[in-house]
Amino acid sequence: MSSPCATALSVNVNKVALVRNTRHLGIPSVLTAARACLRAGAHGITVHPRPDGRHIRAQDVAELAALLRDWPRAEYNIEGNPTQNLMDFIRQVRPSQATFVPDSEDQFTSDHGWSFPQDAERLRPLIAECHALGVRVSLFMDPVAAQMAPARAVGADRVELYTEPYAAAWGTPGQDAQLRRYAEAAHAALQAGLGVNAGHDLNLDNLAAFVASVPGLLEVSIGHAFVSDALELGYERAVQAYLACMDRGMAERGAGVAR
Numbered sequence: 101m102s103s104p105c106a107t108a109l110s111v112n113v114n115k116v117a118l119v120r121n122t123r124h125l126g127i128p129s130v131l132t133a134a135r136a137c138l139r140a141g142a143h144g145i146t147v148h149p150r151p152d153g154r155h156i157r158a159q160d161v162a163e164l165a166a167l168l169r170d171w172p173r174a175e176y177n178i179e180g181n182p183t184q185n186l187m188d189f190i191r192q193v194r195p196s197q198a199t200f201v202p203d204s205e206d207q208f209t210s211d212h213g214w215s216f217p218q219d220a221e222r223l224r225p226l227i228a229e230c231h232a233l234g235v236r237v238s239l240f241m242d243p244v245a246a247q248m249a250p251a252r253a254v255g256a257d258r259v260e261l262y263t264e265p266y267a268a269a270w271g272t273p274g275q276d277a278q279l280r281r282y283a284e285a286a287h288a289a290l291q292a293g294l295g296v297n298a299g300h301d302l303n304l305d306n307l308a309a310f311v312a313s314v315p316g317l318l319e320v321s322i323g324h325a326f327v328s329d330a331l332e333l334g335y336e337r338a339v340q341a342y343l344a345c346m347d348r349g350m351a352e353r354g355a356g357v358a359r
């Protein structure tokens with residue numbers, strides 16, 4: 101079993117950009133949201149600049165990179181499909197982490213991870229290019245233990261466990277079985293030498309149990325529910341609420357407190 105580790109909160113600001121794009125007024129500001137979240141204690145910012153520009157756009161990616169240069173301890177995580185538009189952003193910005201997601205251009209939202217061995221050969225050189233640029237690579241993966249070693253074999257540093265199936269089971273009799281599935285996948289990832297991230301549909305209800313149950317969890321990236329909560333609580337109180345959830349989960353897991 102891995103030694104207890106603290107889990108970082110990366111706030112995904114996609115949905116701030118989505119609302120902004122419904123008018124030509126520049127509000128709500130993505131930069132204002134990111135700055136407020138960092139000031140409140142978020143450990144990083146995540147964006148997913150999809151090819152259709154529905155929310156995060158190239159100017160957001162560049163402006164957030166400039167902001168994060170003022171926050172050297174915070175991480176910048178850029179998500180996307182490396183066979184589409186992601187690599188141009190990685191070359192331009194060199195974020196802390198690139199999260200490869202196998203989404204199609206018109207996909208409603210992310211809903212599956214990579215598959216091995218099918219995806220191995222096209223990912224391997226793209227991962228190598230990120231490493232040559234000094235960028236860590238996380239692969240968006242379904243929680244399948246047998247897929248973790250193949251993910252490591254193509255050069256990934258981390259996996260991001262796709263957590264929608266867990267979120268959908270939250271509050272049902274299948275909840276604990278899902279948690280065991282994610283714990284097994286995380287353990288297999290750790291055994292393979294991978295770091296473990298997680299994300300998609302995590303929220304204030306389901307987060308603490310997930311953090312408590314999944315060994316070695318280094319980062320959660322949370323956007324849709326976070327922005328929804330921030331509409332009611334404000335950014336600062338929303339960050340504090342999510343960090344408190346994570347602290348409860350880590351205390352139960354025997355880890356420290358959120359970094």
Ligand SMILES: CC(=O)[C@@H](O)[C@H](O)COP(=O)(O)O
Nearest residue numbers: 114148179201209210299300
């Ligand atoms: C990869 C993932 O699960 C999310 O980070 C993704 O960014 C969600 O995309 P939308 O915000 O476009 O639904």
Ligand SMILES: NCC(=O)COP(=O)(O)O
Nearest residue numbers: 112299300301321323324
């Ligand atoms: N990688 C997951 C992420 O960044 C945000 O997903 P969601 O919380 O918007 O579902």
